[in-house]
Amino acid sequence: MxxxxxxxxxxxxxxxxxxxxxxxxxxxxxxxxxxxxxxxxxxxxxxxxxxxxxxxxxxxxxxxxxxxxxxxxxxxxxxxxxxxxxxxxxxxxxxxxxxxxxxxxxxxxxxxxxxxxxxxxxxxxxxxxxxxxxxxxxxxxxxxxxxxxxxxxxxxxxxxxxxxxxxxxxxxxxxxxxxxxxxxxxxxxxxxxxxxxxxxxxxxxxxxxxxxxxxxxxxxxxxxxxNSEWMVATAYGECIAFISRDIIKVFYLDGTTETLNPHLDPISSGKTPPSLGALMASLTDYVKPSIDKAAVN
Missing domain, CATH: 3.40.720.10 (Alkaline Phosphatase, subunit A)
Structure with missing residues (x-):
């Protein structure tokens, strides 16, 4: 845009x-x-x-x-x-x-x-x-x-x-x-x-x-x-991560997840990040018009 x-x-x-x-x-x-x-x-x-x-x-x-x-x-x-x-x-x-x-x-x-x-x-x-x-x-x-x-x-x-x-x-x-x-x-x-x-x-x-x-x-x-507690990052379309001050929650395309501390050590549990589905919906909001237009044309 x-x-x-x-x-x-x-x-x-x-x-x-x-x-x-x-x-x-x-x-x-x-x-x-x-x-x-x-x-x-x-x-x-x-x-x-x-x-x-x-x-x-x-x-x-x-x-x-x-x-x-x-x-x-x-x-x-x-x-x-x-x-x-x-x-x-x-x-x-x-x-x-x-x-x-x-x-x-x-x-x-x-x-x-x-x-x-x-x-x-x-x-x-x-x-x-x-x-x-x-x-x-x-x-x-x-x-x-x-x-x-x-x-x-x-x-x-x-x-x-x-x-x-x-x-x-x-x-x-x-x-x-x-x-x-x-x-x-x-x-x-x-x-x-x-x-x-x-x-x-x-x-x-x-x-x-x-x-x-x-x-x-x-x-x-x-x-x-x-002042959002969580931020999001992605890696080459292979996975998506929710990141807070003390937790990194990674979701992979095969459905597996891992939870890490900021130094990349695995931890068993932690705070729950926001809905992955809701986040993905928000991230695609701004490409839908282009996709729809391309489909029409």
Whole structure:
């Protein structure tokens, strides 16, 4: 809904992914209807592709038109650094070696490699912000810096490395920094979700009418955020988890469940999460109109 409305307002779309934008989530979901979506970026390594998407955004930005830009950086995901460079943070590996990620391995060197990749991405983001500032665009441009997932380095001592393998805070929590001209500085301490970003843009920027419940699963970050005891997360469509302060309740597609504490230790019982059926119904409310329309057409 967000991107559809921006298209109606004749925004230019500068969508560049260092990682390929080929999954159905991108191709047939988020960017459906966006003309000339580039699915691949040239470059032999994630770092080179990160550099390329930064150049492409800067070179193709037409400041005579409103724009929506998305730079999907990937060097941290691939632990990728410039060729022949020295990692900024030491001691560090020079490249990722997954065979060394064992239960008793030190996390310091691989974590510093990851931090160095992020450090380099920060420099590219700095180039983008400087470019916007020099073209006098930063004072009327909303900038959002976030990530799609966290990254674990055996933090819970269960031999989990990376992401997509559990619902601990380490793998779920992401940074969220927003530059919003005209808004006072503030720090939001409430529990928030990715859904809240689009809801905030729809409500506060595009001035969507009524409650955000009418068009989104999220809530505006500039309004009182509901103090829900439970949050929900999913993993690649394979399972869904209810997460509270002290319980992680995971439901798998085969009907089995498991209950864990925040450190991923199994526990026998705990508070009962809300109805799974009711939750799933609420999560699909916002795709039903598109499905129905597709069926009619």
């Amino acid at each position: 967000l991107l559809q409305r921006l298209a109606e307002l004749n925004y230019q779309f500068l969508v560049y992914g260092s990682a390929a934008l080929t999954s159905p989530v991108f191709r047939n979901g988020l960017f459906l209807g966006i003309d000339h979506l580039r699915r691949y970026t040239p470059g032999d390594t994630p770092w080179l592709r990160d550099v390329q998407i930064t150049k492409d955004f800067i070179n193709h930005l037409d400041d005579r038109k409103p724009f929506f830009g998305l730079l999907f950086y990937d060097a941290a995901h691939g632990y990728s650094l410039p060729e022949n460079s020295t990692p900024h943070f030491q001691p560090s590996w020079t490249a990722l070696d997954v065979l060394k990620l064992t239960p008793n391995a030190s996390s310091v060197e691989v974590h510093n490699l990851y931090r160095s990749a992020l450090y380099n991405i920060d420099g590219l983001i700095g180039n983008v912000l400087t470019h916007l500032k020099n073209r006098k665009l930063l004072d009327n441009t909303i900038v959002i810096i976030t990530a799609d997932h966290g990254q674990e380095f055996n933090d819970n001592k269960k031999n989990y490395w990376g992401h997509g393998s559990n619902f601990s805070r380490t793998q779920l929590q992401v940074p969220l920094v927003i530059h919003w001209p005209g808004k006072d500085k503030q720090q939001v301490l409430a529990k928030t979700l990715h859904y809240d970003i689009s809801a905030t843009l729809l409500k506060e920027f595009l001035h969507a009418q009524g409650k955000t419940d009418n068009y989104s699963s999220g809530h505006s970050l500039f309004e009182p955020i509901p």
